[in-house]
Amino acid sequence: MKKKSSSKISPKKAAKGKKAMVTVSGGACFWVNNGPILGNLRDLEGALKRMTDNQFRHHVGKGKNDFAAWVRSALSDGDCAKRLAKTKTKNEARVCVSRALAKYR
Numbered sequence: 014m015k016k017k018s019s020s021k022i023s024p025k026k027a028a029k030g031k032k033a034m035v036t037v038s039g040g041a042c043f044w045v046n047n048g049p050i051l052g053n054l055r056d057l058e059g060a061l062k063r064m065t066d067n068q069f070r071h072h073v074g075k076g077k078n079d080f081a082a083w084v085r086s087a088l089s090d091g092d093c094a095k096r097l098a099k100t101k102t103k104n105e106a107r108v109c110v111s112r113a114l115a116k117y118r
Contacts, residue, residue: 034117035088043083046071054088054114061107069103080106 036053043051046068051057057080061069072079078098085094093113100106 031116031118034114035090037087041087043080043087051083054084054090054093054110054117057084058107058110058114061103061110064103066103069106073100073106 034053034055038052043057045051045060045064048064048068049056049060051060078100081094081098084090084097090113093109096109096113097106100109
């Protein structure tokens with residue numbers, strides 16, 4: 014008897030090639046100025062959607078990008094941090110983080 018082929022993709026195959034997302038807690042978290050506390054890239058993506066321009070400017074500008082520094086040091090994602098450091102607006106940063114999330118399961 015011939016086996017039926019399944020059209021469903023197993024969770025293991027769907028996640029193949031993707032890595033686990035780093036989530037931090039406590040002092041390694043990112044504290045958005047007058048905003049939420051972030052523990053991973055998914056949190057950062059959501060915060061970038063909701064934060065004010067003033068909150069964003071508090072962390073990005075004048076030769077600094079606190080988000081990029083945190084992603085590099087706490088979340089150990091140098092590629093995302095490098096791209097994030099080049100962003101100038103909330104939307105650019107959010108798109109950068111959204112693209113980086115594609116490599117995580």
